[in-house]
Amino acid sequence: MVVLSTKSMSWLPCFTVLGLCCLLHVVYGQNIKVEYYSRATLQCDNDKLNLSSSNQADVVSKTWILPNGNQVDNTSKSDMVERNVPRWTLSENFANFNLTLNRVDDDDFGMYTCIVVFKNDKIKVVRRGLNVDGADFSKLLETYRKNAITGGIAAACLFAVFAASCVIWHCRYSSRREKDQNKEGLETGDPAMKTFDNAAVEMEETNHL
Incomplete structure (x- = not known):
């Protein structure tokens, strides 16, 4: 029986975090900005990871985590944003595992996280933002x-x-x-000129008389 001292126990969280860091590979993908009520597709892949071209037989699970904290996998069902229009859909090709938002509104804004777990306990994560700074106008x-x-x-x-x-x-x-x-x-006409003209006419008439 192995007995761990209090001093050695204090190092366990550090080793746990270190082990997770070695197994976890997080990549931030390019953020997407779209207009209101348009369609947006988020890829669960990155040039540094090449998840779609990796051996899918080694993949244990793939999961999307939405901005509201809900987890989405290939068994999940979406709510409807309007009649016969689901809020999101997953690509039928499991190798891609792309998430499509069919009618983007305020509830869809935020960070999306795709988590891929492999058999060797390695975890690869892709994070993508959708309208993080607002919609495209x-x-x-x-x-x-x-x-x-x-x-x-x-x-x-x-x-x-x-x-x-x-x-x-x-x-x-x-x-x-x-x-x-x-x-x-x-x-x-000018009144002065009128007076002068009248006087001239009177003089002329007098001369005639």
Whole structure:
């Protein structure tokens, strides 16, 4: 019977963690950013691991861990996000074991972990993020940008037409007003000139008499 001292027992957690580190190989895959209500596929593989090309006979199990903590394997059933549309589906090819989110919404955002356990007790883990920093709005922003440019051009054209109309109206009104003023001046005349003309007419009539 082997009796472990208290001092040696204190080292057991360290050896356990060290052993797990030797058996566990964690790789962070590329995060994915998609639009709301679109489809996203997460691969349980990485260029450094090449899990899909490894000997599948040595694989004991494959499991996905969702952001909410639920575990998903090839025996799991998904809930429905809408009628006849499951929240997620697994690829039929066990070698790939890809997880597809059929209609991405806020509940699907977060980190996904794929765990592959081998017969030699080695564990390989692939972690992928889905919309970790929010959904993809690039197409929506591009649409808004194009609409803003179109609206700006239309507003500029409308302003140019309005400004041209104001200039034309001002020119026509100024010319007509000058003509009317000249005409009115000829018809009314200067009062002093009118008095002078009347005096001249009276003198002429007196001379005739």
